[in-house]
Amino acid sequence: MTKKTKQPTLDFKTDWAYAPALEDTKHINLKKQYDLFIDGKFVKPNSKKHFATYNPATEEKIAEIAEANEKDVDKAVKAARKAFDKWSKISAKERGKYIYRIARLIQERAREFAVIETMDGGKPIRESRDIDIPLAANHFFYYAGWADKLEYAFPDRTPKSLGVAGQIIPWNFPLLMAAWKIAPALATGNTVVLKPAETTSLTALKLADLIQDSGLPDGVVNIITGAGHTGAAIVNHPDINKIAFTGSTDVGKMIQKAIAGTDKKLTLELGGKAANIIFDDAPLDQAVEGIVNGIFFNQGHVCCAGSRLFVQENVADIVIRKLKDRMETLVVGNPMDKNTDIGAINSKEQLLKINNYLKIGKAEGADIYQSSCGIPSKGYFCKPTLFLNASQSHRVVQEEIFGPVLTIQTFRTIEEVIEKANNIPYGLSAGVWTDKGSKIFNLTSKLRAGVVWANTYNKFDPTSPFGGYKESGFGREGGLHGLMPYVRL
Ligand code: NAI
Ligand code: MG
Numbered sequence: 001m002t003k004k005t006k007q008p009t010l011d012f013k014t015d016w017a018y019a020p021a022l023e024d025t026k027h028i029n030l031k032k033q034y035d036l037f038i039d040g041k042f043v044k045p046n047s048k049k050h051f052a053t054y055n056p057a058t059e060e061k062i063a064e065i066a067e068a069n070e071k072d073v074d075k076a077v078k079a080a081r082k083a084f085d086k087w088s089k090i091s092a093k094e095r096g097k098y099i100y101r102i103a104r105l106i107q108e109r110a111r112e113f114a115v116i117e118t119m120d121g122g123k124p125i126r127e128s129r130d131i132d133i134p135l136a137a138n139h140f141f142y143y144a145g146w147a148d149k150l151e152y153a154f155p156d157r158t159p160k161s162l163g164v165a166g167q168i169i170p171w172n173f174p175l176l177m178a179a180w181k182i183a184p185a186l187a188t189g190n191t192v193v194l195k196p197a198e199t200t201s202l203t204a205l206k207l208a209d210l211i212q213d214s215g216l217p218d219g220v221v222n223i224i225t226g227a228g229h230t231g232a233a234i235v236n237h238p239d240i241n242k243i244a245f246t247g248s249t250d251v252g253k254m255i256q257k258a259i260a261g262t263d264k265k266l267t268l269e270l271g272g273k274a275a276n277i278i279f280d281d282a283p284l285d286q287a288v289e290g291i292v293n294g295i296f297f298n299q300g301h302v303c304c305a306g307s308r309l310f311v312q313e314n315v316a317d318i319v320i321r322k323l324k325d326r327m328e329t330l331v332v333g334n335p336m337d338k339n340t341d342i343g344a345i346n347s348k349e350q351l352l353k354i355n356n357y358l359k360i361g362k363a364e365g366a367d368i369y370q371s372s373c374g375i376p377s378k379g380y381f382c383k384p385t386l387f388l389n390a391s392q393s394h395r396v397v398q399e400e401i402f403g404p405v406l407t408i409q410t411f412r413t414i415e416e417v418i419e420k421a422n423n424i425p426y427g428l429s430a431g432v433w434t435d436k437g438s439k440i441f442n443l444t445s446k447l448r449a450g451v452v453w454a455n456t457y458n459k460f461d462p463t464s465p466f467g468g469y470k471e472s473g474f475g476r477e478g479g480l481h482g483l484m485p486y487v488r489l
Contacts, residue, residue, distance in 0.1 A: 028115050030202070033064040036072055036225065037208035039079035040218025046071040051227075053201060056122035057335050057344035057379040065201045068224040073193070073233040076222040080164040080191040081239055083219030088161045088189040090217075096147030099186050101214045103140030106133065106179075109210065113203055117175055118335045120202040122344030122380070123298050125336050135460060136179035139478075142462035143183035146483060150188065153480055159487035161189035162265060163241035166234040168255075169204075170247045171197035171346050172301040172402075178204050180477050181244050182221060188486040190242070191220045195234055197247075198227040199347045232258070240264060242486065246303075249400075249426075249471050267475025267485045269303065269467060271400040272428030274449065275421035276306030276457065277411075280315045282433035286455065288322045291406070294431060294457040296330060296342055296384055300404040301350070303472075304429035306457055308390075308397060310417050313410045320388070320408065327371040327384050334376070342404055345380040354382050354403035361387045361396035366407065392420055400426070414439065418446045427469030431457045450476075 033050055035042040050064040068076070087095070106113065113136075114128035123132070150159045165185045169177035174196055185192050196204035208223040224230065228251070235243055235258050245255050246269040259266055276294045278287045294306025311319045335343030345351040362368055366387035375381035382404055390397050390407035397407045411417040421430060430449040432440055444452045450468040453459060460466070465481035467473060475485050 028112060028119070030063050030116070034066060034201070034205050034225070036066045036068055036076070037205065037211075037221075037223040038072070038076045038219075039083075039222065040212060042208070043075075045069070046075070051198070053120055053199060054347075055119050056199075056346055056348075057376070059379055062119060063202065065198070065205075065225045068195075068226040068230045068233070070233045072224060073230065073237055076193045076224050077164055077166075077237050077239050079219035079222055080193050083217055084161070084163055084191045086217055087191055087220050092148035092150065092189075095186065095189065096144045098214060098216050099140055099144035099147060099183060102211065102216070103137045103144060105210045105214055106137040106140065106207075109206075110134065110137070113175055113206060115336075116202050116206055117200075118343070121171060121174060121200040122335050122346050124340045124343040126338050126340070127298060129338075131460075132173055132176045135462070136175045139176070139179040139183045139462045143187040143482075146184075146480075147187040150483070150487070153483055154487070154489060157489045159188065159483075159489055162486060162488060163190060164239065165190045165192050165242040165244060165486065166237065166240040167192060167194040167244045168231045168234060168247065169194065169196055171200040172298060172303070174200040175203040175207065177246055178207055180246075180482075184477070184482045185244075185486050186220065188483055190486050193222045193224060193234060193240070195224055195226065195231055198225070201225045235259060242266070244475075244485065245269070252473060265485060267467075267477070268473035269475070269477060270428075270471060270473040271402075271426055272303045272305065272468065272472050273308060273398070273400050273424050273426045274304055274306050274429040274431065275308045275310055275417075275447070276431040277310045277417055277421065277433065277443070278312060278315070278319055279432075279434040279436075279439060280312040281435040282455070283435070284315065284319060284322065287433040288319065288326055290431060290433060290455070290457045291319075291323055292326055292330070295406040296404050297458050299342055299345055299382070301346055301402050302458065304451060304458065304466075305402075306429075306431050307401065307406060308421075308424075309406055309408045310411050310421065311408065313412050316410045320386075323386070324369065324371075327386075328373070330371060330373065330384055332371075332373050332375055332381060332383060342384060345382050345403065348380055350402065351380040351382060354401060354405065357396055357399070357401045357403070357405060358385065361390070361394065361405075361407075364394045364396065366390040366394055366396060392423060398424060414442065418443065422446075422448050425471040428467075428472035429453070
């Protein structure tokens with residue numbers, strides 16, 4: 001390692017014991033304008049264009065972000081290709097050291113990352129601080145460990161790096177998704193061109209800063225910003241060997257078409273509409289916590305959100321009453337307040353989309369119920385919402401809303417609930433709540449979902465694979481399985 005690691009400066013003055021007011025976020029060292037991170041340096045975009053990123057809780061502009069065009073993408077891919085020659089020849093042990101170093105630097109700067117994540121995307125600070133940022137560091141730690149053990153991951157085979165990976169990520173878990181993408185790619189000796197989502201680029205750019213400080217060889221990770229046009233330029237670039245995409249099913253399908261007939265490898269992690277199933281023998285209070293966590297975590301901007309609740313008929317009344325009571329206790333508002341449970345909706349567009357689904361659900365005849373909480377007059381907010389008496393054919397049941405909106409259906413028999421849970425275009429995740437292990441085994445084998453949680457929900461760990469069936473995409477991220485899409489065997 002040639003470059004010396006710069007001692008990280010803690011430029012965030014707030015202690016966690018104290019919830020920062022929105023104005024205190026001024027202590028965060030943000031630039032007014034961000035350029036593209038290519039070949040180890042921040043460079044002006046060829047497009048000469050920048051666009052604004054906003055704080056969705058205040059509607060205030062935070063910073064300007066560069067918009068990369070085809071020429072910028074080409075420059076980033078060339079840098080990644082040049083770096084690949086060197087990176088793929090470095091010893092695996094040395095590669096692992098760099099990845100460990102990135103993990104440690106994320107931990108050291110965790111507070112700053114958490115505050116920026118919350119400012120830029122609207123998620124509660126408690127979630128950025130306790131979940132997103134620590135998990136992002138853990139992904140780097142986990143894959144750093146694999147770097148020099150690939151022959152054990154693939155016994156009797158010779159795993160070879162692919163080359164340059166183009167990675168496109170969404171806005172719901174910005175730094176965490178960057179970690180999910182970059183860590184396994186580096187561990188397997190690939191180089192990266194990553195594009196964060198246009199509403200939440202700041203933590204990826206902060207990661208670029210950190211990567212510079214880590215001494216990682218120039219060009220191994222390039223981070224370029226922009227919207228769909230930039231993403232498409234990455235997908236269509238002829239010198240990219242692999243595309244990893246997380247985002248909407250519509251864009252996922254477009255990407256699949258665009259690379260058909262090329263030899264690019266592809267993984268897609270797309271939408272979901274998970275069934276969260278409560279049996280009458282479940283510990284009901286715990287199940288209610290699981291329902292709340294399943295749908296209201298991160299404002300419901302979660303691909304694996306438990307957005308369809310199925311309650312066994314004989315306990316439906318009591319579960320719904322407990323759920324309504326619990327919803328009254330949820331604090332909706334300032335994401336920077338550590339007591340906030342539900343923060344801001346990520347963007348104006350997403351709020352419009354959610355509000356439109358609220359209208360659709362009502363028009364379809366489901367009964368809408370919202371908690372009596374107030375919401376701030378400024379910023380993009382949505383009250384936690386239930387659709388009672390929803391039916392299988394309702395659009396609010398079939399389509400991904402990606403907001404704090406839960407549909408509720410009841411069932412009598414296990415066969416009926418399996419049928420309904422599977423009768424959907426998606427197959428990413430599901431939850432089962434019951435006292436009986438045999439029921440859990442029965443359901444986990446019959447539900448067409450990549451992840452099935454039993455008596456818990458939204459639990460993530462770098463060691464466990466994640467991914468879907470049907471329109472939820474293909475390929476797995478996380479765990480040993482997460483190495484597979486980045487190697488040729
Ligand atoms: P999106 O799929 O358009 O955005 C995801 C990423 O793809 C962003 O980085 C975006 O810039 C990029 N992108 C957009 N068009 C592209 C193209 N043609 N080629 C390559 N990259 C492209 O998602 P969007 O519009 O932000 O959200 C719309 C809906 O998608 C949400 O309401 C939600 O239902 C769903 N969604 C699902 C996610 C998931 O994790 N399952 C994540 C984000 C959105
Ligand atoms: Mg933003």
